[in-house]
Amino acid sequence: MSTNETEANKYLDMDLLRFTTAGSVDDGKSTLIGRLLYDSKSIFDDRMEAIEESSKKKGDEYTNLALLTDGLSAEREQGITIDVAYRYFSTPERKFIIADTPGHVQYTRNMVTGASTANLAVILVDARNGVIEQTCRHAFIASLLQIKHIVLCVNKMDLVDYSEEQFHKIKDEFKTFSSKLDVPEIHYIPISALYGDNVVEESDNMPWYKGSTLLYTLENVQVSGDYDHVDSRFPVQWVTRPQSTEYPDYRGYAGQIAGGVFKPGDEVVALPSGFTSEIKEIHTFENEEEEAFSPMSVTMTLEDDIDISRGDMIAKPDNQPTVGQDIDMMVCWLNKEPLDPHGKYAIKHTTKDARCVIKEVKYKVNINTLHRVEGDKEIGLNDIGRIKIRTTKPLFYDSYKRNRKTGSIIIIDEYTHETVGAGMIL
Numbered sequence: 001m002s003t004n005e006t007e008a009n010k011y012l013d014m015d016l017l018r019f020t021t022a023g024s025v026d027d028g029k030s031t032l033i034g035r036l037l038y039d040s041k042s043i044f045d046d047r048m049e050a051i052e053e054s055s056k057k058k059g060d061e062y063t064n065l066a067l068l069t070d071g072l073s074a075e076r077e078q079g080i081t082i083d084v085a086y087r088y089f090s091t092p093e094r095k096f097i098i099a100d101t102p103g104h105v106q107y108t109r110n111m112v113t114g115a116s117t118a119n120l121a122v123i124l125v126d127a128r129n130g131v132i133e134q135t136c137r138h139a140f141i142a143s144l145l146q147i148k149h150i151v152l153c154v155n156k157m158d159l160v161d162y163s164e165e166q167f168h169k170i171k172d173e174f175k176t177f178s179s180k181l182d183v184p185e186i187h188y189i190p191i192s193a194l195y196g197d198n199v200v201e202e203s204d205n206m207p208w209y210k211g212s213t214l215l216y217t218l219e220n221v222q223v224s225g226d227y228d229h230v231d232s233r234f235p236v237q238w239v240t241r242p243q244s245t246e247y248p249d250y251r252g253y254a255g256q257i258a259g260g261v262f263k264p265g266d267e268v269v270a271l272p273s274g275f276t277s278e279i280k281e282i283h284t285f286e287n288e289e290e291e292a293f294s295p296m297s298v299t300m301t302l303e304d305d306i307d308i309s310r311g312d313m314i315a316k317p318d319n320q321p322t323v324g325q326d327i328d329m330m331v332c333w334l335n336k337e338p339l340d341p342h343g344k345y346a347i348k349h350t351t352k353d354a355r356c357v358i359k360e361v362k363y364k365v366n367i368n369t370l371h372r373v374e375g376d377k378e379i380g381l382n383d384i385g386r387i388k389i390r391t392t393k394p395l396f397y398d399s400y401k402r403n404r405k406t407g408s409i410i411i412i413d414e415y416t417h418e419t420v421g422a423g424m425i426l
């Protein structure tokens, strides 16, 4: 690990793991999350009592753990979870943020929303059904979103008599599919979310399984190498000018660092102007900082008054992002109305708002085979395809693979202002 990385780790919240859950309807995501919270004793006692009451009323013979996570009561009556819900829990080892995403086919967009900041994806499959289209879709999206760690949980092992053979069959199926994906680390765990096997406690029912429990895996997966500590990128969110008589010339540049390291005294370049200066001071809300790293939110001041506004980027002269208006990317389409192959859209890239026109739809991906779909180029809801756009203003970008912040673009409908696509720059 380089010095930069070691230093950066001090500032990154290494105790924190963000993960997302994915699976098909009824694969048991809510039950699993409930089990994690319950067995790791992360639930407040009063909530627990309310749930036990509610389970009794419904005549459940066991405490219905899905009730812990299935937010709104109206949703619960419908029996489906309909939006991404963020949940927090912690163990002595680590803090966790879960983006709990629903399993319906039409809700792939929620997975994209939930997974875009995740370090890890827990993908559930029902031990009776094995790998299905949804499993492949979710794994593909996770890989597209550059999630480096997947845990494939084969759930409901109790319904297949805790069969080692069935587990291995599913594991092999997923291995074959995932060998085509760009995910460096995949764990396979046989579990029963309902009864708690291998979730927090090791299972007596599956002595043949010698691996770790889900919680142990989540506590120990290494994520520090997943961040871009190399390319210094600071998209300017806003410029502060207090106009005080004491400091009439004060200009502070505020935003969140998207990559690399910045220190007072560093030479920096502002884009698009290309003017250079030196960093004078870096402040966070509480402190003056000697160094700042992604994902810190800071205000910087420079030695010279160069022209910088919202949407500009501060970088290092010897390592600048690509500047361009013709952009090649993979897009995951999130809207009922398909992508208009010659349409105009609004876009958001880091702190910059711009507009774009679609220049070309290169191809659509068949999510099961990962091959190009021949002939059909219509990119509709939940489809993934490769497109080329031209933007009205130059963007300062990196490939998504290199930097998830400077490499992603949100596509917005100009009239409804809805997010219609999530783009990953190639």
Ligand SMILES: Nc1nc2c(ncn2[C@@H]2O[C@H](COP(=O)(O)OP(=O)(O)OP(=O)(O)O)[C@@H](O)[C@H]2O)c(=O)[nH]1
Residues within 6 Å of the ligand: 023, 024, 025, 026, 027, 028, 029, 030, 031, 032, 066, 079, 080, 081, 101, 102, 103, 104, 155, 156, 157, 158, 159, 191, 192, 193, 194, 195
């Ligand atoms: N036998 C058995 N049943 C399970 C297990 N895990 C979940 N279930 C049951 O499967 C059903 C669906 O579980 P949920 O946790 O609501 O599923 P979900 O994936 O969250 O479903 P949505 O919220 O609709 O996306 C419920 O009846 C659970 O009790 C398991 O390990 N074994």
